[in-house]
Amino acid sequence: MRVSLFITCYNDTLFPATGQAVVxxxxxxxxxxxxxxxxxxxxxxxxxxxxxxxxxxxxxRFVEVFRDAEAVCIPSSSCVAMIRDHYPLMAAEQSDPxxxxxxxxxxxxxxxxxxxxxxxxxxxxxxxxxxHRVTYHASCHSLRSxxxxxxxxxxxxxxxxxxxxxxxxxxRCCGFGGTFAVKMGDVSAAMLAEKMQxxxxxxAEYVTAVDNSCLMHIFGGLHxxxxxxxxxxxxxxxxxxxxxxxxxxx
Amino acid sequence: MTIRVADAAxxxxxxxxxxxxxxxxxxxxxxxxxxxxxxxxRAAVVGETPDWQELREAASAIKTHTLRHLDSYLLQFEQACxxxxxxxxxxxxxxxxNRIIADIVRQHGGKQLIKIKTMTSDETKLNDALEHEGxxxxxxxxxxxxxxxxxxxxxxxxxxxxxxxxxxxxxxFREQMHLPELGNQPEDLTAAARHYLREKFLxxxxxxxxxxxxxxxxxxxxxxESEGNGRMCLTLPDxxxxxxxxxxxxxxxxDLEVFLQLLPRSATGERMNPYNSLWTGVRQNDGxxxxxxxxxxxxxxxxxxxxxxxxxxxxxxxxxxxNTCPVYxxxxxxxxxxxYAGPVGAILTPQLLGMESAQSLPYASSLCGACYEVCPxxxxxxxxxxHLRGRVVxxxxxxxxxxxxxxxxxxxxxxxxxRFEAAQRIGRLGQWPVVSxxxxxxxxxxxxxxxxxxxxxxxxQQTFRGWWKQRVKDGKQADHA
Numbered sequence: 021m022r023v024s025l026f027i028t029c030y031n032d033t034l035f036p037a038t039g040q041a042v043v044x045x046x047x048x049x050x051x052x053x054x055x056x057x058x059x060x061x062x063x064x065x066x067x068x069x070x071x072x073x074x075x076x077x078x079x080x081r082f083v084e085v086f087r088d089a090e091a092v093c094i095p096s097s098s099c100v101a102m103i104r105d106h107y108p109l110m111a112a113e114q115s116d117p118x119x120x121x122x123x124x125x126x127x128x129x130x131x132x133x134x135x136x137x138x139x140x141x142x143x144x145x146x147x148x149x150x151x152h153r154v155t156y157h158a159s160c161h162s163l164r165s166x167x168x169x170x171x172x173x174x175x176x177x178x179x180x181x182x183x184x185x186x187x188x189x190x191x192r193c194c195g196f197g198g199t200f201a202v203k204m205g206d207v208s209a210a211m212l213a214e215k216m217q218x219x220x221x222x223x224a225e226y227v228t229a230v231d232n233s234c235l236m237h238i239f240g241g242l243h244x245x246x247x248x249x250x251x252x253x254x255x256x257x258x259x260x261x262x263x264x265x266x267x268x269x270x
Numbered sequence: 271m272t273i274r275v276a277d278a279a280x281x282x283x284x285x286x287x288x289x290x291x292x293x294x295x296x297x298x299x300x301x302x303x304x305x306x307x308x309x310x311x312r313a314a315v316v317g318e319t320p321d322w323q324e325l326r327e328a329a330s331a332i333k334t335h336t337l338r339h340l341d342s343y344l345l346q347f348e349q350a351c352x353x354x355x356x357x358x359x360x361x362x363x364x365x366x367x368n369r370i371i372a373d374i375v376r377q378h379g380g381k382q383l384i385k386i387k388t389m390t391s392d393e394t395k396l397n398d399a400l401e402h403e404g405x406x407x408x409x410x411x412x413x414x415x416x417x418x419x420x421x422x423x424x425x426x427x428x429x430x431x432x433x434x435x436x437x438x439x440x441x442x443f444r445e446q447m448h449l450p451e452l453g454n455q456p457e458d459l460t461a462a463a464r465h466y467l468r469e470k471f472l473x474x475x476x477x478x479x480x481x482x483x484x485x486x487x488x489x490x491x492x493x494x495e496s497e498g499n500g501r502m503c504l505t506l507p508d509x510x511x512x513x514x515x516x517x518x519x520x521x522x523x524x525d526l527e528v529f530l531q532l533l534p535r536s537a538t539g540e541r542m543n544p545y546n547s548l549w550t551g552v553r554q555n556d557g558x559x560x561x562x563x564x565x566x567x568x569x570x571x572x573x574x575x576x577x578x579x580x581x582x583x584x585x586x587x588x589x590x591x592x593n594t595c596p597v598y599x600x601x602x603x604x605x606x607x608x609x610y611a612g613p614v615g616a617i618l619t620p621q622l623l624g625m626e627s628a629q630s631l632p633y634a635s636s637l638c639g640a641c642y643e644v645c646p647x648x649x650x651x652x653x654x655x656x657h658l659r660g661r662v663v664x665x666x667x668x669x670x671x672x673x674x675x676x677x678x679x680x681x682x683x684x685x686x687x688x689r690f691e692a693a694q695r696i697g698r699l700g701q702w703p704v705v706s707x708x709x710x711x712x713x714x715x716x717x718x719x720x721x722x723x724x725x726x727x728x729x730x731q732q733t734f735r736g737w738w739k740q741r742v743k744d745g746k747q748a749d750h751a
Contacts, residue, residue, distance in 0.1 A: 029684065032734045033694050034727070039734035055738050061684040066677060068637060070659030074681035081685070164639035193596045197636025204285050204634060205719030210292050210600040211636070212723070240724025243709075 023136070024054045024089035026082070028096045029061035035232045041259035041266075042095050042133060048259075049146060056085045064102035069199045072110070079110050083122050091129050093136050095255050097230050098198075100132040101165035132162070133255055134171045134230055144174045149262045151181030155224035156254075157215075157238065158190050159231040172230055172254055179257060185222040189214075196237035212241045219249060227251045273569040274364040275393050275628075276423075278619045281607025283630035288605040297433050301425075301602040304432040305593040311539025312590060312644070319535065328528045330648040333584040336519055337574060343486040343519045344565065350489025354551025356561040364394035367566050371396060371478070371511055372403045374562055378509050380405065380476045386493065386500035387411035388480030389427055389587060390513050390566060392609040393622075396478075407478065408470045410499040412463050419446040425603030425611060427589040428537045433602045467499065477507035477558070481514035482586065483529060484563070487522045490550040491563065494533060494543035501545050510558035515566050517583040529586060532646035536588035569622035578657045582617050584647040589614075591641035591651060597634055606631060613641035617654045625661050632658035673716075691735070698729045 023046055027039045043053050062082055063075030082103070086092050094100050104127060111120040137143050156176060162168045176184055195201065195211025202208075215238060219227055227242075229235050232253050239251040252266060260266040281287065291297060316322055336343055348358040361367035375383060383400075385391065385407055397407045397418075409418040413431035417424055420442040424430030431439070440454045443462050452462055479500065483492040491512050493500055504510060520529065526548075534540045552561045574580050592598045592612030603611030608619040608628065616635060620628040632655050641651040667674050683693045704710050710726040712718070720726065732740075 027734050029690070033697070033729065036730055036732060036734040036737055040737060055735070057735060057739075058687050060687065060690045063684075066681060068656055068659070069673075069677065070632075070656070070661075070663035071674075071677045071681070072656075072660045073664075074677060077681070077685050160636070160638035160640075164643055191640070193636050193638035193640070195596065195636060197638070200633065200636045202716055202719045204288070204597075205722060206285065206292055207288050207597055207600050207634070208636070209723040211596050214600075236726075237724065240720070240726055243725040244711075244723060 021051045021141070022054060022090045023051050024056060024086055024092050026059055026062075026086065026092050026094045026099070027055070028094065028099045030236075031095060031232055034236065035253065038095055038232055038253040038255050041253065041255040042093065044264070045146060045148075045255060045259040046093070048261075049141070049143070054089075058085050062099045062102045064099055065198055067102060067106055067110075076110060076114065079107055079123075080119065083107075083119065083126060086129075087122055087126055089126075089129060091131055091136065091140060092126075093131055093133055095133045095230070095253065096232065097132050097159055097162035097166050097168065098233060100130060100135075101161040103127070103130055105165055132166055132168070132230060134168060134175055135166070137175060137258075138171045145178035146175065146258050148178075148258045148260055149180035150257045150260045150266065152225045153183045153185055153223065154226045154228055154252075154257065155185045155187045155219060155222040156190070157187060157194065157219075157227055157229040157234060159229050159234045160193050162230050163191055168230070172228075175254070175258060176228070179260075180262070182257070185224050187222055187227075188218045192218075194234050194238055196234050198233070201237060208237075209241075212237060216241050216245065216247070220247060225250065226257075228254050228257055230254050271363045272365060273623055274395060275569075275619050275622050276395060276607075276609040278606075278608035279623055279627040281628070284605050284607070284634040285630060287607055288601045291601045291605055296435070296438075297602055298600065300433050300435050302599060303435075304426075304429060305599055308429070308539055308593045312536060312593070313539075315535045315539055315541055319531070325528055325532055326646055326648050329532055329586075329646060330581075330584065332520060332525050332528060333647055334581075336521055337517070337580060337583055340516065340519065340574065343521055344516060346486040347484050347489055347519055348565075350487065351551060351563055352489070354489050355553075356489065356551040356563055359562060359564045361564050361566045361568070363568050364566075365399070367394050367513060367564050367568070368396050368399035370564050371513065372400055372405060374509070374511055375400070375405050375476055376403070378476060378560070380474075380509070382406045382408065382470075382474045383476040383478050383511075384408050384410050384470050384474045384503050384507065385414070386477070386479045386495065386503040387414045387430070388478070388513060389424070389609050390480050390515055391478065392424060393568065394513070394566070396513070408467075408474065410467050410470065410503060411495075412460065412497055412499075415463055415467070416442060419443070423604060424609065426592055427587050427610065427612070427614075429589070433604070471499075471502045471506055475507050476509040476511070477503040478511045478513065479503060481512050481518050481563075482533065483520050483526060484514055484518045485521075485523050485526070486519050488550050490523070490548055492526060492530075493547045494530070495545045495547075496538060496540075496543060498545055501547060504547050504549065505557050507558055509560045509562075511562045511564065513564045513566060515568070516570050517585075533586055533588055536586075536590040536644070536646040569624065572624060573618075573621045576621070576657075579617065579621060579654050581649050582614070582621060582654055584649050585614050585618065586647055587614075588646055590644040590646065594640040594644050595635075596638060596640065597636065606634070613651045613655075614649065617649075617651060617658060620658060620662075625658070625665055629662050629666055632662060694729075694733050694735075698731070698733075701729055 063078030067075040416431040
């Protein structure tokens with residue numbers, strides 16, 4: 021399959037290893053990856069902070085760049101949620117029937133990474149090996165917008181050597197929330213403190229998730245507290261094999 | 271007209287008000303414990319209701335329909351209530367409602383009234399207004415009594431004193447009821463309250479209540495409660511006054527079938543409330559001789575005018591969104607500065623106030639969506655929060671505001687591949703003053719809110735697109751771009 025990668029602006033800039041892992045994983049599974057260089061940002065930060073007008077050109081750009089894709093893979097559930105939940109409403113407001121139609125036609129070809137693997141490609145065992153104690157953080161958008169359910173866990177359970185540890189209060193927000201983490205820094209920090217207690221109670225070596233945004237927030241706290249616990253995007257665990265183990269961490 | 275929602279217009283921003291609460295370990299333990307208990311109970315009784323999602327759909331549909339025809343349903347209610355011997359009053363704002371109520375009390379020569387818990391009267395600050403008129407209002411709900419005697423403010427829509435534990439309640443009762451020997455067992459505290467309240471029930475002849483539902487078809491009023499104090503207030507006095515927001519209307523008696531399944535399960539985790547009161551007008555030799563309903567607007571019609579946010583008025587005040595909210599869990603209700611705390615307070619308060627005040631409230635959420643998931647009337651709170659953030663930006667923010675400028679700059683960067691790549695390069699090259707050993711530990715300005723408790727890895731030497739371009743150049747990848 022020809023898979024177009026929307027890496028997202030923050031993965032592109034801050035977490036290149038996640039993008040490299042997606043490429044390695046999908047190529048290992050026999051697919052061709054395209055990376056259109058004209059992509060930038062889905063507009064989520066602007067939209068959710070109240071700058072909805074400013075997000076409009078980003079939606080237009082995204083639709084323009086990916087309109088001919090066979091399948092778009094996005095390793096971030098919150099960006100997928102932005103596209104799925106808000107693009108149709110935004111396009112409707114523009115009174116541009118062409119744009120609304122383009123969004124409608126594009127949406128069925130948008131996949132969050134684990135959706136692509138399990139739903140589109142029918143895989144649960146991607147041939148990965150990761151001999152570590154791992155706990156899975158279910159991001160809010162993955163749970164309540166994409167309704168991923170146990171898709172990520174099904175993929176993780178098939179990873180060789182992994183010891184999966186249940187995270188208590190797995191459905192509770194970590195406190196990131198985009199600009200919330202800065203605008204309401206103290207409340208966000210209190211939410212993070214509770215999440216870190218839950219993580220530490222599992223004795224995991226790694227925390228994984230389908231969103232690097234949550235992981236950036238969680239790891240920021242874990243690192244500041246010198247806990248020694250690491251984070252890895254799920255793509256990095258799924259890309260990891262016996263001969264090519266995970267290099268470094270996010 | 272002056273809209274008032276308790277003290278919300280003068281309250282500090284959420285982030286400022288949250289600080290001392292975050293430092294109050296006793297309060298936070300109380301809030302966590304109480305919300306955990308209610309959530310567990312709710313989950314059990316919701317789990318055993320097979321048609322829960324259908325009930326939510328039905329409630330949402332009834333509310334949507336009612337709000338679309340609110341004008342005619344309100345008139346229908348007035349007609350039916352009047353025909354049954356009640357008096358209906360219309361109040362455009364809090365002051366007018368308080369004035370109407372004070373006038374009724376005076377007409378009947380009263381100096382005191384007994385109240386069953388009503389958040390709407392807290393919204394209008396009725397007790398303070400009556401105090402000015404020389405009228406003393408006695409709260410009879412246990413939690414409201416604790417708040418009133420402790421000179422405190424409610425922190426939760428259903429359980430207003432949830433931020434206090436029983437030792438703290440004992441201290442308030444000891445002092446205010448002059449009971450130096452009072453114990454801290456629930457039985458001790460309820461017995462003390464019962465003794466204190468019984469005297470009020472038997473001596474005060476005017477009662478005040480809110481309304482959970484106003485039935486347009488019959489002119490009836492429905493109130494559900496747990497302690498029986500409501501039943502006392504609703505049946506013993508000669509005069510009964512009900513203060514209700516105009517959104518409390520439902521079209522028919524049969525609609526209660528839906529709401530009386532949703533409300534107790536969502537609010538207190540019960541299949542049914544211990545006391546369900548339903549009455550219509552007045553009857554000879556049975557209950558109050560005079561019955562008044564005060565219908566309150568106080569900003570509700572302007573909420574109704576906003577098509578994207580009017581679902582806010584679906585709210586039946588169950589507080590399930592407060593109990594599940596990870597933000598409320600940390601701060602409790604006082605940070606919201608309003609009678610209405612938690613996620614629904616964050617959307618209701620600024621709208622009632624016309625978006626000019628309480629502008630931090632739409633931002634007091636991580637948009638995690640837990641509130642929408644539990645809402646029995648399916649208010650999409652995260653969507654409304656985002657919509658209201660848009661209104662704050664468009665209607666209230668100066669174009670020269672630092673955040674607005676930063677957002678506009680970011681938008682310009684994302685509008686062009688060339689600018690985006692340049693910004694990535696500039697970030698990488700320009701970050702050295704804040705980077706040490708590969709980590710950012712101290713950022714200036716607003717971003718310092720991030721680094722106060724979290725580290726940030728420095729921008730990597732190569733972006734993903736940089737790696738990709740290199741790969742194409744090295745011939746490992748065909749260039750599709």
